[in-house]
Amino acid sequence: MHFAFTDEQAMIAETAKAFFAEQATSERTRAAMAATGVDEALWQAFTAELGLAGVAVPESEGGVGLGMIELAILAEEAGRHVAALPLLASVGLAIPAILAGGSDGQKMRLLSRLAAGELVASFAEAAPGTIWSDGALTGSALHVPHGARADLFVVAVDDKALLIERDTPGLAVTPLTSMDQTRPYARLDFGAVAAEPLADPAAALAAARHTGALVLAADALGGAQACLDRTVAYAQERIQFGRAIGSFQAVKHRLADMMVGIEQARSAVYWAACAIDERSDEAVFAVHAAKAFACDTYSDAAGEMIQLHGGIGFTWEHDAHLYFKRARSDRTLLGTPDWHRERIAQMAGLDEAA
Amino acid sequence: MKLGFSPDEEVFRAEAAAWLTAELGGPFADVRGLTSLTDAPERRRDWERRLGEAGWSCVGWPKAYGGRDATLAQQVIFAEEYARAGGPPRLNHIGIELAGPTILAFGTDEQKARFLPAIAKGEEIWCQGYSEPGAGSDLANVRTRAWREDDDWVIEGQKVWTSLAQFSDWIFVIARSEEGSRGPKGLSFLLVPVDQPGVTVRPIHQITGEAEFNETFFDGARTDAANILGTPGDGWKVAMGLLGFERGVSTLAQQMGFRNELDAVIAAARTNGAAKDPLIRQRIAKAEIGLRLMRYGALRMLTHAEDGKLNPAALTYKIQWATWRRDLGELAMDVLGQAGETTPGGDYAFPALPNLFLYSRADTIYGGTNEIQRNIIAERALGLPREPRGDLK
Numbered sequence: 001m002h003f004a005f006t007d008e009q010a011m012i013a014e015t016a017k018a019f020f021a022e023q024a025t026s027e028r029t030r031a032a033m034a035a036t037g038v039d040e041a042l043w044q045a046f047t048a049e050l051g052l053a054g055v056a057v058p059e060s061e062g063g064v065g066l067g068m069i070e071l072a073i074l075a076e077e078a079g080r081h082v083a084a085l086p087l088l089a090s091v092g093l094a095i096p097a098i099l100a101g102g103s104d105g106q107k108m109r110l111l112s113r114l115a116a117g118e119l120v121a122s123f124a125e126a127a128p129g130t131i132w133s134d135g136a137l138t139g140s141a142l143h144v145p146h147g148a149r150a151d152l153f154v155v156a157v158d159d160k161a162l163l164i165e166r167d168t169p170g171l172a173v174t175p176l177t178s179m180d181q182t183r184p185y186a187r188l189d190f191g192a193v194a195a196e197p198l199a200d201p202a203a204a205l206a207a208a209r210h211t212g213a214l215v216l217a218a219d220a221l222g223g224a225q226a227c228l229d230r231t232v233a234y235a236q237e238r239i240q241f242g243r244a245i246g247s248f249q250a251v252k253h254r255l256a257d258m259m260v261g262i263e264q265a266r267s268a269v270y271w272a273a274c275a276i277d278e279r280s281d282e283a284v285f286a287v288h289a290a291k292a293f294a295c296d297t298y299s300d301a302a303g304e305m306i307q308l309h310g311g312i313g314f315t316w317e318h319d320a321h322l323y324f325k326r327a328r329s330d331r332t333l334l335g336t337p338d339w340h341r342e343r344i345a346q347m348a349g350l351d352e353a354a
Numbered sequence: 355m356k357l358g359f360s361p362d363e364e365v366f367r368a369e370a371a372a373w374l375t376a377e378l379g380g381p382f383a384d385v386r387g388l389t390s391l392t393d394a395p396e397r398r399r400d401w402e403r404r405l406g407e408a409g410w411s412c413v414g415w416p417k418a419y420g421g422r423d424a425t426l427a428q429q430v431i432f433a434e435e436y437a438r439a440g441g442p443p444r445l446n447h448i449g450i451e452l453a454g455p456t457i458l459a460f461g462t463d464e465q466k467a468r469f470l471p472a473i474a475k476g477e478e479i480w481c482q483g484y485s486e487p488g489a490g491s492d493l494a495n496v497r498t499r500a501w502r503e504d505d506d507w508v509i510e511g512q513k514v515w516t517s518l519a520q521f522s523d524w525i526f527v528i529a530r531s532e533e534g535s536r537g538p539k540g541l542s543f544l545l546v547p548v549d550q551p552g553v554t555v556r557p558i559h560q561i562t563g564e565a566e567f568n569e570t571f572f573d574g575a576r577t578d579a580a581n582i583l584g585t586p587g588d589g590w591k592v593a594m595g596l597l598g599f600e601r602g603v604s605t606l607a608q609q610m611g612f613r614n615e616l617d618a619v620i621a622a623a624r625t626n627g628a629a630k631d632p633l634i635r636q637r638i639a640k641a642e643i644g645l646r647l648m649r650y651g652a653l654r655m656l657t658h659a660e661d662g663k664l665n666p667a668a669l670t671y672k673i674q675w676a677t678w679r680r681d682l683g684e685l686a687m688d689v690l691g692q693a694g695e696t697t698p699g700g701d702y703a704f705p706a707l708p709n710l711f712l713y714s715r716a717d718t719i720y721g722g723t724n725e726i727q728r729n730i731i732a733e734r735a736l737g738l739p740r741e742p743r744g745d746l747k
Binding site for chain 2 (some may be wrong): 001002003004005006009069081191209228232233236246247249251252253255256257259260263264266267268270271272274275278282285286289292293338341342344345348349350351352353354
């Protein structure tokens, strides 16, 4: 038992921290927001130069060969800066689906290119009424993260997982104006689109949903920590009534509560990451717990950030809204905290006979 | 990062589990599952002795003082198995978790040899003399005085909220030993026998009807000059070291017991149908998550402690568990409904869950109120400016 980073993990965390602090600046993120929602230079540096999109892909498949803890570390640091990257879509959702459920041929064809960032993929839950028959998909997927940037989609239809390439005839991709401009959604319409099923759809869907939830939880952790850090800094310098506002208990107690929540979220995220890596019986429970708790924590922290900054926190100019909107997106994607808690209620045996 | 335990550690787990199951299923079946700190004190004294005899009392202590040199992982495992087997709250928890570690850290070799084995063997029960009527969270404001007379320290004053003093053999006392000193200066940390004419213990009946706490009066009480931890006037340092223990390792075992309380709430909800209520389900799920996060938070904290690094996250632990348990008390009552508000028999003595509801209102107060905890987190972990303070009188 050693519930702390190894030296190697601490080094990865330091590297990622420095990388995002230097490159995922507010200016660059805002430039990406005004365009496609992707900071292409940042994505290039993250994938091609550092090879980090393949962090949890085995070396034999062209990846780095690490695990969920390292992936969580990266997602946390990206989240700390609301980085405008298709990290969730490609690294958190699509790659795990292909890795867990693809045939050898599918993996060989796609994983190393995804790991290198040459391809961006996303994951789509098909809308009700979408039909897969005779090798063709008809219907739609309404909110696909970074869908407009993706070259490839893994589409969940009932218990199937289908691979669809962007240029397949009959596929229409419509970018959607999205509240969180750093992770914009797109709508997919499938007009009898030819698609290729993944070999083991159950494994693919489970991996996408669990890894995706972990990445969202880690993003939420990093974002919440940034909200706290920035608000603490502001509370130390902002003077009202002759004192730094951080000396008032009404303010400092709320910041303390933010830290209490964030430290629990940190335990949740790394517990879930460890549990997946160790194939623990607790893994599913832990992922539900992490997604629910970290996303609640982020929403609270981002809301407090705006409140404690006063008027400036409500402006477009200040970054608080980037966090507030990302927190909202993290919360909704792949199931709200209430939805995840309901799964936990079932796992706690509440439906068993008394 | 690794959460799983090694095969050797699992062997240790099996050994601990087997011993605990045999004892708590056999000769000590009557104390199994007890939750109150004041029930059956004589039998629980027997239980402390039995644990000590078999070397399971203070597993993390050095063997030389009655422990078994258990590693951190083994301590975690023992705490888990203890809770799983339904082990009762330790009558001597102050001795085991606070007095012992403080003596280990600050005591002389003679003091360690004199006091530690007696705690580990379950022979001497300890209580804590910190709070005073005029100094609760503001510990630097203590007024109890102590002075040297011949080969003794003589103590005059009053402590309050002395948990389990009525069962205790020893009390550690923070007293002002330098005339005219103020604040944290001029305090001494004294180890004082309870059973003597100068010490009077008066139980305080609390919100539950039980009397776990006491007022403790020192009226010319005496202790041997050798029974001072650290140097005269330096008691604040010792006391603060002790608070570190209180917020650290020691709460893990207690937190494991929370599992049993939550299981009782779930069982009640399944029995009376409350488990079908979506809002109750959400709250139970929150409690489940909170419980796990306490466990993993404690493991993080302990891993850092073992690495010898200070982690500010440890400062959040008290508020986490105290708030969690207060919420669990509210949840328990909402699950039980009016059935939780009555109790058979003529005594004002409620069963475990309603008692938890009442008792947990102390959790957010003792050992530093939630408000004091927030100040500590804000000032020491986040580096915010100190709250302006009035002059100490």
